[in-house]
Amino acid sequence: MARKLMKGCEAIAEAAVRAGCRFFAGYPITPQNEIPEYFARRLPEVGGVFVQGESEVASVNMVYGAAAAGTRSMTSSSSPGIALKSEGISYCAAARIPMVYANISRGGPGVGAIQPAQQDYFQATKASGNGGFEMLVLAPSTVQEAVDLTYAAFDYADRDRNPVLLLADGVIGTMMEPVELPPMKTDEEVAAIKASKSGWACIGHKLDYANRSWIAPGQWDTAIMQKQNEEAAAVYASWKKDLQVEEYQIEDAEVVIAAYGICARIGKSVVDICRAAGKKVGLIRPITVHPFPYSSFDKINYDVCKAVLDVEMSIPAQLVQDVELGVKGRCPIETCLCSGGNIMSREAVLEAVDAILAK
Amino acid sequence: MEKIYSRTLTIQENKVSGFCPGCMHSTVIKLIGEAIDELGVIDKSVAITGIGCCGLHMDYIAYDNITAPHGRACAVATGIKRTSPDSLVFTYQGDGDFASIGLAESVSAANRGENFTVIFINNGIYGMTGGQMAPTTLLGMKATTAPKGRNAEEHGYPMHVCELLDQLTAPHYLERVSCNTPQNVIKTKNAIKKAFKYQLEGKGFSLVEIVTSCPTNWGLDPLDALDFIEQKMLPEYPLGVVRDKK
Numbered sequence: 001m002a003r004k005l006m007k008g009c010e011a012i013a014e015a016a017v018r019a020g021c022r023f024f025a026g027y028p029i030t031p032q033n034e035i036p037e038y039f040a041r042r043l044p045e046v047g048g049v050f051v052q053g054e055s056e057v058a059s060v061n062m063v064y065g066a067a068a069a070g071t072r073s074m075t076s077s078s079s080p081g082i083a084l085k086s087e088g089i090s091y092c093a094a095a096r097i098p099m100v101y102a103n104i105s106r107g108g109p110g111v112g113a114i115q116p117a118q119q120d121y122f123q124a125t126k127a128s129g130n131g132g133f134e135m136l137v138l139a140p141s142t143v144q145e146a147v148d149l150t151y152a153a154f155d156y157a158d159r160d161r162n163p164v165l166l167l168a169d170g171v172i173g174t175m176m177e178p179v180e181l182p183p184m185k186t187d188e189e190v191a192a193i194k195a196s197k198s199g200w201a202c203i204g205h206k207l208d209y210a211n212r213s214w215i216a217p218g219q220w221d222t223a224i225m226q227k228q229n230e231e232a233a234a235v236y237a238s239w240k241k242d243l244q245v246e247e248y249q250i251e252d253a254e255v256v257i258a259a260y261g262i263c264a265r266i267g268k269s270v271v272d273i274c275r276a277a278g279k280k281v282g283l284i285r286p287i288t289v290h291p292f293p294y295s296s297f298d299k300i301n302y303d304v305c306k307a308v309l310d311v312e313m314s315i316p317a318q319l320v321q322d323v324e325l326g327v328k329g330r331c332p333i334e335t336c337l338c339s340g341g342n343i344m345s346r347e348a349v350l351e352a353v354d355a356i357l358a359k
Numbered sequence: 360m361e362k363i364y365s366r367t368l369t370i371q372e373n374k375v376s377g378f379c380p381g382c383m384h385s386t387v388i389k390l391i392g393e394a395i396d397e398l399g400v401i402d403k404s405v406a407i408t409g410i411g412c413c414g415l416h417m418d419y420i421a422y423d424n425i426t427a428p429h430g431r432a433c434a435v436a437t438g439i440k441r442t443s444p445d446s447l448v449f450t451y452q453g454d455g456d457f458a459s460i461g462l463a464e465s466v467s468a469a470n471r472g473e474n475f476t477v478i479f480i481n482n483g484i485y486g487m488t489g490g491q492m493a494p495t496t497l498l499g500m501k502a503t504t505a506p507k508g509r510n511a512e513e514h515g516y517p518m519h520v521c522e523l524l525d526q527l528t529a530p531h532y533l534e535r536v537s538c539n540t541p542q543n544v545i546k547t548k549n550a551i552k553k554a555f556k557y558q559l560e561g562k563g564f565s566l567v568e569i570v571t572s573c574p575t576n577w578g579l580d581p582l583d584a585l586d587f588i589e590q591k592m593l594p595e596y597p598l599g600v601v602r603d604k605k
Contacts, residue, residue, distance in 0.1 A: 022442070023438065023442050025437075025438065049441045049442060049584070050435060051438075051441065053434065053467075054463055054464065054467035055463060055476065057434075057463075057464075058431065058437075058463065058464050058467065059434075061427065061428060061431040061434035061435050061438070061464070062434050062435070062437050062438035063413060063438060063443075064427075064428075064431075064434075064435055064438060064440035065407070065425070065427075065434065065435035065436060065437060065438025065439040065442075065444045066439065067438070067442065068425050068435075068439065069438065069439045069443040070441045070442075070443075071442040071443075073438070073442075087428050087431075088428060088431070088469065091426075091427075091428050095414070095425070095426075100412055158509065162439070165530050201425045201443075202424070202425045202439060203405060203423065203439070203443040203446050204400075204401075204402050204403035204404050204405055204422065204423055204443075204446045204447065205402060205404045205422075205423055206401075207369075207401045207402065207421055208421075209371050209372065209421050212420075212421055212422060212424070213405075213423040213424070213425075214421050215423075215424065215425035215426065216425070216426060217428075218416075218426065240510075291380055316522040
């Protein structure tokens, strides 16, 4: 299939349209403006609806409504805007409404820097809103992977009736790469997906006291509320089968780099450079950062591994806490960090690797 | 014998109202139900309920319902109506929900001329949380967060939602009604029905503001609360059509 040169944000939006997304609401914030702008042009061409919300809060709630009406729906933002969306995301999770959203993350906290960063890891993976709900969180390291994961995200969301988060960063969102786009779902397929939700979708039903659509992000009855949380927890527990991870040359590695997103891509190039020079370096790259592929760290040969090197664009380090849970004290963990909108340099990672090997 | 009145179809059977004595939520929910019955649109009706006493609405009705986060009902309604344009979509919101925490969503949806209906309950106070001050609380009226009564210097003035929205070009129909007398109850039902009809005709944004009582948090018995509406609320919130583009 022909490959097309596309900017990350636009590729994500096109992948969503091809997956059958027919509603998008969003609010301007850098570095993800190309996502709403693309949807504004593209959705009317396919009979979809784009709304520029008056805020991130309004936008996510428009998506809550559209998705509750059975339409594949999406929103996107960047770090401070994602924080504002947490209310609506929590409601979607509580009411079991499938939707997809993307965080093209930037430096933080606060308004932070508009340049790329990975400062939202805890927020994305541990608590994207009140109430202890969980989501599949997908972290692409190339534009192609962003396309593929966005396309798959809508299926995951519908399967689980739960939000799915695409955790990218400003590099993935703004760089251009050649991509192979997935097939466009036909109008019939899109209509069939919507029709499959008509039983619970909030669109009006024949008079039937027992079987109206009741989208309930909360319950008065504490027993029902607990049952609702138990059912959600069972869905979260089923995600072990959905774990995605890249394990790259770790069997004999004396240093294993642990990184996700753009840092993992830089880390992988470091592995290749080191291997060419005869240095035994490997990489563990979580693609699903929630759930986290802890078991990949069991495949490290701790008899030869001197340290795991956590590489992330976050200060303080955040991913490192999940790495610790994977390593379980079997070797030291070092960090190579940058923040504030500075992009990780290959040289810094190479230096950190060499420092460990020299020990 | 000819049957001239029966249970409203959209009200669930065997439900006992959990609203406080004298509360007008139950009256308004019944009027909405009658309007839906008479228009024959049960199978396409969707309510978006806010947070607060207005959220209790969902327990009694037979049409579809989604609970919006506090204040966001107009945003949720936008998402539903834009993707399901054949549905009859209305929000049911109190004054704290619509006019305080949700003001941005409310005014923005009205300004876009979204083709749905807002049923706005104005009783001048937060009910479910126990009598805190609302944007609509009258000057001098006591609230748990304004224990000496609302004063203009500190709290500003009561907010007039219909008049505020009347500054916008897009809204199609804005009317303020009350349920304090039998005549006004009938006018309220007619206003709700008119707003629904306008939506079904694709006319755009409508809002029916209903001045109601909260005997519990006003500290009045239900009959005195009716007098309070007549003597205090209605001079501040005059009834009538604020806009009707027809």
